[in-house]
Amino acid sequence: MLPTKVSIFEVGARDGLQNEAPVTTADKLTLIQQLADAGVKRIEAGSFVSPKWVPQMADSDAVFQQLKHQINRQSGVVYSALTPNLKGFELALAAGADEVAIFGAASESFSQKNINCSIDESIARFIPLIEQAKKHNIAVRGYVSCVLGCPYEGHINVSEVARVSEILYQMGCYEISLGDTIGVGTPTDARKMVEAVANVVPVDKLALHFHDTYGQALANILACLETGVSVFDTSVAGLGGCPYAKGASGNLATEDLVYMLHGMGIDTGIDLAKLALAGDTISRALGRTNGSKVANAIRA
Amino acid sequence: MLPTKVSIFEVGARDGLQNEAPVTTADKLTLIQQLADAGVKRIEAGSFVSPKWVPQMADSDAVFQQLKHQINRQSGVVYSALTPNLKGFELALAAGADEVAIFGAASESFSQKNINCSIDESIARFIPLIEQAKKHNIAVRGYVSCVLGCPYEGHINVSEVARVSEILYQMGCYEISLGDTIGVGTPTDARKMVEAVANVVPVDKLALHFHDTYGQALANILACLETGVSVFDTSVAGLGGCPYAKGASGNLATEDLVYMLHGMGIDTGIDLAKLALAGDTISRALGRTNGSKVANAIRA
Numbered sequence: 001m002l003p004t005k006v007s008i009f010e011v012g013a014r015d016g017l018q019n020e021a022p023v024t025t026a027d028k029l030t031l032i033q034q035l036a037d038a039g040v041k042r043i044e045a046g047s048f049v050s051p052k053w054v055p056q057m058a059d060s061d062a063v064f065q066q067l068k069h070q071i072n073r074q075s076g077v078v079y080s081a082l083t084p085n086l087k088g089f090e091l092a093l094a095a096g097a098d099e100v101a102i103f104g105a106a107s108e109s110f111s112q113k114n115i116n117c118s119i120d121e122s123i124a125r126f127i128p129l130i131e132q133a134k135k136h137n138i139a140v141r142g143y144v145s146c147v148l149g150c151p152y153e154g155h156i157n158v159s160e161v162a163r164v165s166e167i168l169y170q171m172g173c174y175e176i177s178l179g180d181t182i183g184v185g186t187p188t189d190a191r192k193m194v195e196a197v198a199n200v201v202p203v204d205k206l207a208l209h210f211h212d213t214y215g216q217a218l219a220n221i222l223a224c225l226e227t228g229v230s231v232f233d234t235s236v237a238g239l240g241g242c243p244y245a246k247g248a249s250g251n252l253a254t255e256d257l258v259y260m261l262h263g264m265g266i267d268t269g270i271d272l273a274k275l276a277l278a279g280d281t282i283s284r285a286l287g288r289t290n291g292s293k294v295a296n297a298i299r300a
Numbered sequence: 301m302l303p304t305k306v307s308i309f310e311v312g313a314r315d316g317l318q319n320e321a322p323v324t325t326a327d328k329l330t331l332i333q334q335l336a337d338a339g340v341k342r343i344e345a346g347s348f349v350s351p352k353w354v355p356q357m358a359d360s361d362a363v364f365q366q367l368k369h370q371i372n373r374q375s376g377v378v379y380s381a382l383t384p385n386l387k388g389f390e391l392a393l394a395a396g397a398d399e400v401a402i403f404g405a406a407s408e409s410f411s412q413k414n415i416n417c418s419i420d421e422s423i424a425r426f427i428p429l430i431e432q433a434k435k436h437n438i439a440v441r442g443y444v445s446c447v448l449g450c451p452y453e454g455h456i457n458v459s460e461v462a463r464v465s466e467i468l469y470q471m472g473c474y475e476i477s478l479g480d481t482i483g484v485g486t487p488t489d490a491r492k493m494v495e496a497v498a499n500v501v502p503v504d505k506l507a508l509h510f511h512d513t514y515g516q517a518l519a520n521i522l523a524c525l526e527t528g529v530s531v532f533d534t535s536v537a538g539l540g541g542c543p544y545a546k547g548a549s550g551n552l553a554t555e556d557l558v559y560m561l562h563g564m565g566i567d568t569g570i571d572l573a574k575l576a577l578a579g580d581t582i583s584r585a586l587g588r589t590n591g592s593k594v595a596n597a598i599r600a
Binding site: 183185186187188189212213214215216218219221222223242245246247248249253256259260262263264265292293294296297299300 | 483485486487488489512513514515516518519521522523542545546547548549553556559560562563564565592593594596597599600
């Protein structure tokens with residue numbers, strides 16, 4: 001059974017832009033405003049990480065402060081921030097983020113190489129963050145990376161994806177977003193992985209976050225739609241790239257997913273033409289080709 | 301039930317290159333040789349149409365004449381030529397094509413605007429060609445265009461796709477290739493269309509030829525795989541474009557399909573690394589970015 005309605009969690013302004021050349025704060029606010037105008041209800045608008053590590057997100061505080069005053073702030077749009085630790089959470093809270101996101105990896109090597117500690121240690125560090133979030137009534141989303149493969153160890157067991165997902169869910173994350181960080185997955189594996197996680201986390205608490213490095217993301221989502229998952233993280237204009245494969249594609253383009261879903265009679269609440277406008281505008285600001293085939297076809 | 305084995309009908313040297321800037325005959329022969337080296341067994345190598353209409357295919361005679369002497373000619377590779385009429389067929393025969401392809405549209409407007417006659421008239425004109433082909437024991441493939449939409453009339457009824465497909469099959473085409481010429485289709489419609497055609501033409505005589513204009517081709521193929529179709533027309537490096545949408549994508553990239561199929565445990569007989577080499581080589585000759593995400597990811 002296909003869902004009749006799907007929720008898009010737009011990550012272009014964070015996961016997309018953090019892998020692009022820097023843009024101005026004004027460009028980001030235009031992007032976020034145009035996304036909201038298009039009907040996108042969940043927007044990851046920045047991250048509170050060290051600007052030393054991710055200079056593209058150095059102005060996230062300014063972005064959220066400005067969003068406080070934007071008109072769409074009042075119309076049911078949720079603006080989310082990625083927060084790697086308690087300090088990041090406090091900054092996000094002060095800046096006015098509606099919700100925050102934390103992350104764990106399904107790959108031990110990835111965790112060690114990226115944050116220099118084990119998967120379990122990395123997750124344990126989020127306990128004080130989640131406590132504070134509860135106190136302030138801020139929802140916490142959990143990302144799990146490398147769910148279909150790891151740049152260091154290759155194959156990842158679905159049992160490990162399920163284990164990490166369950167821990168994050170039990171800790172209090174309201175939704176678990178399963179990330180194919182390097183975009184290597186294919187449909188049969190993607191579906192099996194989701195089915196395994198759905199045994200330990202309710203399927204309506206799952207989201208899929210598939211990068212399009214190997215052009216498989218849309219097919220993988222199609223394969224998973226029948227499991228009952230109905231939340232998908234995508235980037236307008238296919239913003240972003242892959243830090244593990246220079247020159248490769250970033251997240252799945254939101255436009256291409258919305259086009260498919262609408263064609264299948266599945267509602268997203270998004271106006272595709274307005275969405276494509278948002279992607280064209282930020283692509284021009286970046287001086288890059290729009291990575292959405294739908295957007296390029298519409299414009300042509 | 302998914303197929304265990306899929307056959308790739310590579311159309312990059314014809315459908316792809318006819319929508320690109322011209323390349324030399326030597327470039328085409330390198331492409332075709334590299335495709336054969338990668339294990340591709342069915343290669344559309346050119347078309348015998350007026351060079352006034354398609355200047356990129358003006359050297360098809362030279363291409364086929366040279367192929368006669370190539371080593372892979374003897375290793376079970378079938379080289380096909382598109383032939384719009386009896387004259388084209390005679391040229392293809394003389395040049396040594398192994399098989400030929402003819403075409404009909406599922407859209408009356410498309411037929412009228414493109415070849416200035418009705419669908420039925422256009423198909424009737426192929427009767428003498430098919431007679432000659434039978435006499436010379438040359439297999440004839442049938443293309444049906446606009447199966448999921450038309451640039452002029454939009455929606456196309458699946459009953460019309462089925463009708464035209466059945467006529468071409470009854471006339472003697474050994475395989476019917478269903479083309480989403482403008483790449484507008486989405487998975488549910490694609491599958492319904494194939495199921496409708498499979499009611500009148502045996503499913504093992506069907507092929508799918510999906511352009512990736514809206515980024516849907518791979519998902520559409522995934523949706524159709526369970527109908528039993530196991531032949532897919534694709535272009536290495538996503539060669540080609542869309543004459544109805546300048547700047548839009550061409551055929552689905554062969555590499556991206558092969559990657560998906562192999563990931564799903566479906567055999568293609570193709571060496572993906574060698575295939576990507578063929579795509580990189582022709583992309584360099586064209587001075588264009590490789591349109592295959594898999595190829596770009598592998599290179600990175």
